[in-house]
Amino acid sequence: MASLLIKGALGALTGEASPAARLPAVDVRVAGGLIEEIAPALQARPGESVLNADGCVLYPGLVNTHHHMFQSLLKGVPAGINEGLGLWLRGVHLPRLPIFDEEMVRVGATLALVQMALSGATTVADHYYLHHAGAAGVLFEAAEQLGLRLVLCRGAVTVKSANPDYPDIVPPVSFDAMLRDIDDLAARYHDPSADSRRRVAVAPLTPTYSVTPAELTELARFARAKGLRMHTHLSETLDYISYTREKHDCLPVQFMAEHEWLGRDVWLAHMVHLAPEEVAMVAASGTGIAHCPTSNARLGSGIAPLPAYTQAGVSVSLGVDGPACSEASHMLDEARMAWLIHRAASGPKSTTVENIVHAATRAGAVNLGLDNVGLLKPGMAADLVAFELEGPAYWGQHDALAAPLITGHARVRHSLVGGRAVVRDGLLPAIDLEKLRHDAAAAVAKLH
Numbered sequence: 381m382a383s384l385l386i387k388g389a390l391g392a393l394t395g396e397a398s399p400a401a402r403l404p405a406v407d408v409r410v411a412g413g414l415i416e417e418i419a420p421a422l423q424a425r426p427g428e429s430v431l432n433a434d435g436c437v438l439y440p441g442l443v444n445t446h447h448h449m450f451q452s453l454l455k456g457v458p459a460g461i462n463e464g465l466g467l468w469l470r471g472v473h474l475p476r477l478p479i480f481d482e483e484m485v486r487v488g489a490t491l492a493l494v495q496m497a498l499s500g501a502t503t504v505a506d507h508y509y510l511h512h513a514g515a516a517g518v519l520f521e522a523a524e525q526l527g528l529r530l531v532l533c534r535g536a537v538t539v540k541s542a543n544p545d546y547p548d549i550v551p552p553v554s555f556d557a558m559l560r561d562i563d564d565l566a567a568r569y570h571d572p573s574a575d576s577r578r579r580v581a582v583a584p585l586t587p588t589y590s591v592t593p594a595e596l597t598e599l600a601r602f603a604r605a606k607g608l609r610m611h612t613h614l615s616e617t618l619d620y621i622s623y624t625r626e627k628h629d630c631l632p633v634q635f636m637a638e639h640e641w642l643g644r645d646v647w648l649a650h651m652v653h654l655a656p657e658e659v660a661m662v663a664a665s666g667t668g669i670a671h672c673p674t675s676n677a678r679l680g681s682g683i684a685p686l687p688a689y690t691q692a693g694v695s696v697s698l699g700v701d702g703p704a705c706s707e708a709s710h711m712l713d714e715a716r717m718a719w720l721i722h723r724a725a726s727g728p729k730s731t732t733v734e735n736i737v738h739a740a741t742r743a744g745a746v747n748l749g750l751d752n753v754g755l756l757k758p759g760m761a762a763d764l765v766a767f768e769l770e771g772p773a774y775w776g777q778h779d780a781l782a783a784p785l786i787t788g789h790a791r792v793r794h795s796l797v798g799g800r801a802v803v804r805d806g807l808l809p810a811i812d813l814e815k816l817r818h819d820a821a822a823a824v825a826k827l828h
């Protein structure tokens with residue numbers, strides 16, 4: 381691949397959590413899929429391509445660590461609009477998930493990935509638990525078409541729900557079928573390299589009632605034997621904590637520890653309600669958290685204590701969660717929500733711009749085990765996004781580097797994944813958007 385120069389940016393945030401993340405007026409040279417050089421006023425080499433980033437600010441490509449892409453076709457279903465998690469699952473999912481087939485999954489995933497790319501994301505971890513709808517490989521095909529990195533967290537349910545608050549939204553599969561499916565996906569797609577484009581992770585829908593406790597432990601051992609990371613939902617609502625206490629006589633994080641589900645190879649979505657001793661266990665074990673502030677706000681689940689997690693040294697990344705409970709799937713807006721909501725909850729010193737951009741970039745890559753991704757630094761994978769600061773919302777701005785995050789809605793002019801353009805001049809060359817719009821409308825008609 382020929383080298384490429386991104387020229388004329390107003391500056392960059394590197395993805396580090398400290399004020400040292402700020403780089404004024406830099407150009408970036410990319411070669412062999414990696415960042416070769418970051419410095420002011422670089423000159424184009426003979427034959428080198430140049431991307432114009434005048435008036436743009438560069439961030440590392442954003443890393444979304446928790447999504448359910450098929451839900452792109454379930455935005456704003458009226459039965460769930462005023463409900464919390466349990467009744468939302470019952471009203472939105474229960475009647476509609478059986479209708480999904482492989483083609484609808486492809487349309488939903490493509491739409492989700494388009495929204496990801498146009499909001500600055502370059503890596504997505506999708507928690508996918510529809511077994512009846514065909515082969516999960518369709519998700520990798522959709523990501524390949526767009527050019528994004530995808531971590532497919534293969535979810536499943538093996539037992540009927542014993543939790544009266546949460547219905548069975550998908551039919552159970554046998555535990556053997558679950559293991560076989562993950563094994564097949566890993567053999568076909570999993571690449572363990574530090575800047576992998578395709579990873580597979582082991583991801584039961586929820587650990588406390590969608591598999592048996594013995595299966596949960598077996599899943600952890602299976603994942604570690606195969607070198608796969610582990611992901612699931614945990615402690616999203618207060619009901620979930622009471623259920624775990626009643627059913628398992630412990631707190632959710634204690635339950636996870638007993639079943640070998642804490643560690644540097646695990647990241648857990650939500651984690652809204654944790655006791656102080658659970659925060660200490662998460663921190664000591666190196667377990668990551670995928671914080672989903674928009675979904676938690678939309679479903680009225682609460683506000684995860686990000687400042688406490690940061691203070692304890694937990695690696696906290698961001699996730700947009702399913703579009704059926706955020707209606708947005710906008711990665712930059714998700715980061716802005718995180719920046720705002722913790723100030724509202726815990727005061728103005730609770731977050732900084734650099735901390736939130738770190739959560740949206742480098743911390744996400746770390747939680748996914750993509751060690752060479754998420755920082756603008758020579759030698760790292762060339763995943764970056766150029767946000768354009770154009771239009772009245774950006775006039776009068778004093779801090780260009782913070783502006784994409786604090787003002788929001790910045791248009792992506794360019795984005796690269798491993799040096800390859802995903803968005804170029806605001807467009808997605810790989811996608812026929814008009815066809816996608818029709819396909820999404822046709823799917824919604826079937827799901828109505």
Ligand SMILES: [Zn+2]
Pocket residue numbers: 446447448507613649701702
């Ligand atoms: Zn989720």
